[in-house]
Amino acid sequence: MYSFPNKRCDQARSEKGRQSNDKAQNPEESLTIMKRGQRWRCLVPLSFFFGILFYCNQSLWETLSIGAKPINNVIAGSGFRKLLEENGKIIDKSHPIGAIKQFPKCVIIGVRKCGTRALLEFLDLHSGIQSTYHEVHFFDDDKNYNQGLEWYRKNMPYSFPGQITVEKTPRYFISHGVPYRIKRLNSDMKIIVSLRHPTIRVISDYTQIYYNKLMKNETPDRFETMALDPDTGELNMRYKALQISIYHHNFARWLKIFPKNQIHIVDGDNLIIDPVSEIRKIEKFLGLAHEITYDKLYFNTTRGFYCMRVNSTMERCLGASKGRRHPDIDPNLITKFNKFFRPHNERLFKMINRRFPWS
Numbered sequence: 001m002y003s004f005p006n007k008r009c010d011q012a013r014s015e016k017g018r019q020s021n022d023k024a025q026n027p028e029e030s031l032t033i034m035k036r037g038q039r040w041r042c043l044v045p046l047s048f049f050f051g052i053l054f055y056c057n058q059s060l061w062e063t064l065s066i067g068a069k070p071i072n073n074v075i076a077g078s079g080f081r082k083l084l085e086e087n088g089k090i091i092d093k094s095h096p097i098g099a100i101k102q103f104p105k106c107v108i109i110g111v112r113k114c115g116t117r118a119l120l121e122f123l124d125l126h127s128g129i130q131s132t133y134h135e136v137h138f139f140d141d142d143k144n145y146n147q148g149l150e151w152y153r154k155n156m157p158y159s160f161p162g163q164i165t166v167e168k169t170p171r172y173f174i175s176h177g178v179p180y181r182i183k184r185l186n187s188d189m190k191i192i193v194s195l196r197h198p199t200i201r202v203i204s205d206y207t208q209i210y211y212n213k214l215m216k217n218e219t220p221d222r223f224e225t226m227a228l229d230p231d232t233g234e235l236n237m238r239y240k241a242l243q244i245s246i247y248h249h250n251f252a253r254w255l256k257i258f259p260k261n262q263i264h265i266v267d268g269d270n271l272i273i274d275p276v277s278e279i280r281k282i283e284k285f286l287g288l289a290h291e292i293t294y295d296k297l298y299f300n301t302t303r304g305f306y307c308m309r310v311n312s313t314m315e316r317c318l319g320a321s322k323g324r325r326h327p328d329i330d331p332n333l334i335t336k337f338n339k340f341f342r343p344h345n346e347r348l349f350k351m352i353n354r355r356f357p358w359s
């Protein structure tokens with residue numbers, strides 16, 4: 001609503017007008033006043049234009065009011081970016097003013113197929129966190145590691161001082177030498193590891209390879225062919241997916257290098273059902289305020305998984321490669337797996353001093 005000027009304003013305006021008229025007696029001054037008037041004539045529509053622009057761009061508006069992650073959100077909204085592109089001025093979408101590239105203070109190390117992508121993306125909704133977009137594979141890949149720490153830092157997203165950069169590479173969990181390398185970079189590094197029912201994880205792992213092969217026009221092996229030793233009919237101990245689900249083997253290596261209070265374990269099965277409760281524990285672990293609530297995550301019935309409300313106009317689910325339908329597996333084979341994992345699970349529970357409802 002437009003508010004009408006009050007009396008005191010009127011007086012001030014007529015005083016200002018009187019002064020202008022006095023000054024207009026001098027031609028030089030009248031030119032200055034004219035120019036000033038022209039400037040105002042330009043400034044008023046310009047500020048009106050930018051006012052509308054700011055108001056319309058919900059993301060930018062929200063961003064400015066909370067002061068976090070501005071450019072990412074600007075990019076998420078389309079209007080402002082499009083306008084700048086049309087003017088030939090493309091902002092470096094990942095480089096907001098005042099942001100820098102910082103080493104991660106927290107690394108999600110795995111386990112593969114235990115919801116690591118969901119974790120990373122859900123955490124990125126927090127104003128105190130910036131997540132990497134891709135898996136960096138710095139500590140597990142000698143080619144990358146030999147490029148040096150500066151290479152690693154450059155692979156991080158821009159973040160503001162005080163924000164926590166989070167990286168995830170699920171292969172870290174199973175790669176020898178990684179805990180030691182991370183410790184060398186930062187002995188205070190916070191480690192997050194997500195675990196899922198070991199048998200379901202094997203099947204999820206198989207499902208991923210199955211689809212990868214289909215995409216490459218190759219014929220995927222049947223699950224039984226991978227999982228069973230053709231000579232004995234028993235479980236194939238050389239099957240990589242099975243080895244990864246023997247969690248205590250790899251966990252032992254991490255516990256030799258990092259104290260237990262620096263490692264947070266996520267229940268990857270519960271992450272699917274009740275993500276906010278899992279994320280809440282992580283917020284606490286990272287010393288952050290509780291921000292990620294069910295306002296930011298909602299259950300998408302079509303996907304059958306929780307998706308994100310990035311802002312008031314934008315919702316996003318994980319990619320199609322997450323949450324695929326698993327193939328039907330012979331129940332006897334599942335029982336065989338469960339039986340096999342039971343003693344290994346017990347060893348893990350003892351090691352981490354916590355039980356999961358798997359056995």
Ligand SMILES: Nc1ncnc2c1ncn2[C@@H]1O[C@H](COP(=O)(O)OS(=O)(=O)O)[C@@H](OP(=O)(O)O)[C@H]1O
Pocket residue numbers: 111112113114115116117118170203204205207208271272305306307318321322323324
């Ligand atoms: N919200 C949400 N949306 C989609 N998927 C979700 C979600 N939360 C957890 N998950 C589970 O994440 C599983 C994939 O795990 P990862 O992201 O660790 O896989 S990967 O190792 O990075 O390939 C994936 O496994 P599959 O179901 O076997 O595809 C999902 O079950």
